[in-house]
Amino acid sequence: MVSRELTKGEELPMELLLLADPSRESVEEYRNRGDCFIAENEQQIIGVYVLLPTRPGTVELVNVAVIEEQHGKGIGKRLVKDAIEEAKKRGYKTIEVGTGNSGIGQLALYQKCGFRIVGVDMDFFVRHYPEDIFENGIQCRDMIRLSQDL
Incomplete structure (x- = not known):
C-alpha cells in the first residue's frame, strides 16, 4: 500500500468518501x-x-474510508497512522477527529491510534443530515469528538 496526496486536478474518489460521510455537499x-x-x-x-485545518496548530481528520473488499486488513489503522504522521510533518500540534456514536469500530480504532475522547456534540447528525443514519443497529445521533496532541 502506498499513500499520497491527491493533486488539485485529480478526480476525487467520491464514492469512497461517501462511505464515511453520506453528505456529498459536506x-x-x-x-x-x-x-x-x-x-x-x-x-x-x-x-x-x-x-482539514481548523484552528492555528490544529487539523481535523474528517473522513477515513476503505473499500469494502479491503475491510478487516488493517488499512484503516494504517491510514489513521499516516494522517497523524502527515499532520506532524506539516507542523500541527493537535489532530482531532469526530465520529458517530454508532461507529463502534471507528471509536475503537481512533483510541487504539492514541486519540482520547474530549467531548460529545449532542444530536449533531440529527441536525446536519436530512435522513436518519443507522450503523450497527444503532441510530447515529451524536458526534463523539476525539483529540490527540502531536
Whole structure:
C-alpha cells in the first residue's frame, strides 16, 4: 500500500468518501478547504482520508474510508497512522477527529491510534443530515469528538 496526496486536478474518489460521510455537499465543502490523501494498491484506490485545518496548530481528520473488499486488513489503522504522521510533518500540534456514536469500530480504532475522547456534540447528525443514519443497529445521533496532541 502506498499513500499520497491527491493533486488539485485529480478526480476525487467520491464514492469512497461517501462511505464515511453520506453528505456529498459536506464532502465537497471540506475537500475544498482540506487536503485529500489516497492509499493505492496496484494502482487501485483502496482508501482515503482528508486533513482539514481548523484552528492555528490544529487539523481535523474528517473522513477515513476503505473499500469494502479491503475491510478487516488493517488499512484503516494504517491510514489513521499516516494522517497523524502527515499532520506532524506539516507542523500541527493537535489532530482531532469526530465520529458517530454508532461507529463502534471507528471509536475503537481512533483510541487504539492514541486519540482520547474530549467531548460529545449532542444530536449533531440529527441536525446536519436530512435522513436518519443507522450503523450497527444503532441510530447515529451524536458526534463523539476525539483529540490527540502531536
